[in-house]
Amino acid sequence: MAATQYMTDGQGPTISMLAAGDASDMLSGYTLIEHLAQNKTAKVAQIGKLVDEQAKAHDQAQQKITDLQKEIKDLASQKKRIEALVKKYKPQSPSVGMGGVTPRMANVKTVIDQEEGPFPTIGCVRHTGDPQDHGTGHACDFMVTTGGVMATGAAKAHGDATAAYAIAHASALGIKYIIWRQRIYDLRSPGWRMMENRGGVTANHYDHVHISVF
Known part of the structure; x- marks a missing residue:
């Protein structure tokens, strides 16, 4: 109304x-x-x-x-x-020099291969040249190319990802330092630092990521 x-x-x-x-x-x-x-x-x-x-x-x-x-x-x-x-069933990387590898390095090698592999090859214990941690079983080289070829494109990205994973999980895995592309990342003093020129692609770590453990 x-x-x-x-x-x-x-x-x-x-x-x-x-x-x-x-x-x-x-x-x-x-x-x-x-x-x-x-x-x-x-x-x-x-x-x-x-x-x-x-x-x-x-x-x-x-x-x-x-x-x-x-x-x-x-x-x-x-x-x-x-x-x-x-991850469980993907192909494993061929490895050389596994005899004498420390348990910690063996674990790092397995984890890195599982998470970032496969690699053309992984080389660990050696006594020739300048072995340093390789001589005591405390280091492995994760190759991203073969024949001394400098990593570019996908191979470089593979190396970058491997180095980044190692840094991110260094504390849990007991990693001491990583070398990649003529640079070293020491967990005792974090941060990338340039290294001296050793005169070659492999010597300067342009074709592989080197990982050492404590």
Whole structure:
């Protein structure tokens, strides 16, 4: 009634009907009220139907989101399982000089090969040239190229990733230092530092990552 009064300048059909002196006017007023009531009822029903449909659509959308989240979780679980299987059964790198390797170096060699391999070859114990930690079984060279070829492109990226992994896990693995691309990263004084030029690709560690352990 208030809305009707507002739209008709305060003279709604109900008031008009009650104020009408003529019976036909009262009947006309009643008919108008009935028409407005039915019209409003239909609109309310239509709005209610839309609200119900919207609520149903929201519930369906929420169920789809829940289902998708479950699928994503299942796929993530399968991905981790497959990655673990790939690491477990992927080809191992050919290795030389494993006799006399310390248990810690042997563990580092296994972990690095599993996480960053395979490599063309991994060389550990040797007594020729300037063996240093190689002579005592405390070092291995993880080759990313063969034949003394300088690592570029994918091979360089492989060496970068290997060196980065060794640095990131040095504390847990007991790594003492890493040499790569004529630079040394000593965990006792962290940070890359350039080394003197030893005169060749292999001597300057441009084709392999050298890892020494404590």
